[in-house]
Amino acid sequence: MLRTALRNILAHKARLVMTVLAVCLGVAFVCGTLVFADSTAAAHRAAASKNFADIAVTVTAKEPPPGSSPDQHTSVLDDALVRKLAAVPGVAAVRPSVDGSAALNAADGTPLRTGKSGSNLAGAYVPDKDGADSRYPLLKGHAPRNSGELALDSGTAEAGHFRIGDSVTLATDGPVMTKRLAGIVSTKDTRVTAGGTLTLFDKATAQKLFATPGHYTAIDLSAAPGTDQFALSRKVAGMLPAERAEATTGAAQANQQAILVDTLTRGYEKLPMVFAGVALFIGSFLIINTFTMLVARRAREIALLRAIGASRRQVAGSILLEALLVGLAASAAGFLLGLGIAAVLPDILSTGATTLPHGPLVIGPRPVAAALVVGVGVTLLAAWLPSRQAAKVAPVEAMRSAAQPPATARPRIRAVVGLVLLVAGAGLLISLTGAKDASEENLRSAMLGCAVLVVALIVLAPLLAAPVIRLTGRLTGGFGIVGRLARENALRDPRRTAATAATLMISTALVTGLAVIGNSTGQALDRQAAAGLGADYVISSRTTMTGIDPAALGRVAGTSGVRTAAAVTDSTMVAGGHVRTISGIDPDSVNAVMKLDFTSGSAKDIGPGRIALSGTVAREHGVRAGGSIDVRMGRSQDLKKYTVVGVYKDNPVAHDALGARSEVAQHSYLPGSVQRLLVRTEGDATSKTLQEQLRTAVGNSPLLKVQDRGELVDEAAGVVSGLLDVMYGMLAIGVVIGALGIVNTLAMSVAERTREIGALRAIGMDRAGIRRMIRLEAATVAAFGTLLGLAGGVFGAWAVGALANGALEQYSLVLPWGTLLLVCLLSLVIGTAAAAVPARRAAALSPLEAVAEG
């Protein structure tokens, strides 16, 4: 049987190449993703373990217990402790550090790599006995020696276009500072090498900025050779003042960091995995189709095998064996292609702000196993149905004439099953239109509904083929008899046509659905961002841990052209286990800068102990205006009962709740700080110069963003534009595989119809006519798939989009006509282009084929 299978594969090379390609694409994505993920994680982990390689124990201060006396708030990590720790037996070296964060402006005045929080590191350059800090080897210049100097790591200096001697603008929390770049160092800290920044000050400056003079934030100890980390850690812990400081081993920290890095990088796997899933799902239709056609083509041959004594099992087995061999070939090819993908993925996923560490490709057992399981598994699974069909071929068919076996479908069963699925899927989706929010449960039913709907469409496609193609036939009818023949040929085997169109249908449905949801969401976000904002400019700090320099407040208010500048303090509040964002506002000026739509109560009653809630939060907590809610605000440790004085429609500018600024600021992480300035200009004017003036007013601080209304809206749409990239990627994969399928089906269909095409040539159809006929047939199949996908996608988007109604007040279904038209055109054009080779082959057939034997 192996020999038969091998012979068959060789005999149908061209046909199987398409199948191999389709499986190969899917396998490549899966393997590429896994290898990439392994490599990236390995690069991070290697860097992380290097970081802690010579740190045996780290001593850090403990957060003082609530209600402790003020003297307990001063750190115990001082020079005296450093000397004491240095004397501990087994300690080889002591390196005290002062850690904080600092945002930088690049040489051109724009914020430098400030996009990701927690990656703008700052610290002290603390020379040891040799006069150098071994953690930060100097590459150029000298270490910062006074408060006017700093050092940067080489990556940061390069990205910001700084040279030694340049002045660098930066901010740590409040005011903007300018210091001279004295030295460039190297670092192995992954948080920096993965796209962050590192700023080093001299010890005194760092202590002043991030701790208190004379104190450190951490002390690293390295162990003498042969000293056990854990023993040393216990010994050191015993020497520390209880409740004031603690000791952690380097190994524990390395582990912790590795886990953190893993969670951060896991996200990178998702996107390519989605592509892999789509490619495999769509590809499996191509496989089913190819094997079904091969089986149909070989019916006589199989019947002969059966007639001379092969059992059903043997016949089915030989088909599956063929699939196994094809799957193995595809897996091998896909694996190699995947390595290529893994090599280029870091460059693709790295955008300007974040770069992924480059390292050697790590090929673990995971991708190899995945390639085999996915490639061979999918192929075998897809070939299973055709193999059953092959087993059903009766021996007597060997004696029948060459006439094509009529498709013995059971349309009634198909119709019933399809309709039941359709009703179930659609019903599930429609039942969601009443849903109020995008809860986990609702999302899961939405996914299930979409999946059932897709399966229903696939089941019904052969039955829908006739009516839909008759409809599109109206268009191809303009091509006369050629169009007529193309239509009839597409209808000849509706099952085959449907299976061929299925790939295009699925990709079109996915893309249409995503496009519609993306467009609707984007527009809703735009409307919402614009609707809630009364101000013309928003000046905001990048994190809630930093604030706007209080001095800048007055400067902004004093800028000519500014009518109102309302300060907002952003903080968090915990209510019923949920962490919410609360905006501290001034009830008198809030209406000038926010467009609040109160469903009950009003903003003017907001004051200490009295807050307003957004509609969603109020609904989730079951409170109404006049009720009360227990809230733990900001850093405060105790729950306190607040009166709810109003409920407003969800507003991204106001966040989840509104409170009096004085009260919110009192409990904020940076007490008394301001996170946002909402600026209303004279006559609501906006201009480049005014924006520049505002930037200058806040000292051009890299910690702050100055945005006009349009920029704010664009920022909100950022999420959606990411979705668009995914969408076009999926369309590309779907269309490529769909095109492969069309090439495959048409080539097969041309091969089956040589006699017929020969007769057409004999009775007077010229080559151009034959070519046009095949191309129109491809266009008909492509149009069928595209139309069905379009309908399914729009319906799905409509139903799923309803989920967004709860979350997005302004959501409504908006069809992106341009994109939809593009999707249709692309599918049609590529579908038709796919016919080029089969059409040429058909046109080259001689009219003598009509009289050829057999």
Place this chain on the structure above:
Amino acid sequence: MTAEPFAPHAPQPMPTITAATSGLTKVYGSGDTQVVALDQVSITFKEGEFTAIMGPSGCGKSTLMHCAAGLDSPTSGSVRIGTTELSTLNDRRLTQLRRDRIGFIFQAFNLLPTLTALENITLPLTIAGRRPDPQWLERVVAMVGLAGRLGHRPAQLSGGQQQRVAVARALAAQPAIIFGDEPTGNLDSRAGAEVLGFLRDSVRELGQTVVMVTHDPVAAGYADRVVFLSDGQLVDEMTRPTPDRVLDRMKSLDTRSRTS
């Protein structure tokens, strides 16, 4: 064709030549494997005549028909349909000529399974973008007795009915000449007799020119003239044949080709 397609067949003093070959040679392969299928064959087909080409298997009768009908190109020699020399035509012109001036009837019927009987009959006209002459069409359809089955697909028709559709298709465009390649080869004797009857009627009643390749003496008996081919050469000709005379001639041809 003539200006008077409905004129009953009458003996004409100077019958026009509808198609002719002269010095027609077809060679397949080269060197040791070279096979001469046709060797200097010159033959004319007169208007309104029913000619049968006969000969043993491999004598080149099918090749002769393919070359004469513009389906295959000869190695040397000339083929004319009316006054048109086929070797001067490119593929597009040749296709047009087949479409407009030649009708075909194949052994395997070769109807398009997706089209109805009527659509199959008018297909050459539709491809040419011409409207069928309704009276002519009605007459042809009536003659082959398909009036009740025009809406059927080929799969719903018997073999004889399918070949009758093919005959009607060949007649519908009123071609100068109809070529039949073993038109009764796939039919039982009754259905075969019907089809041959229609072909003869089309010659007698419609003045059609028909050339048919066959190996069946009974089929040849319907023709006005039988030409015999052996080893790629024209060896004999017989007018007003009967099956018995054809059979005798074939037997002697067989013996000769075996002994030679």
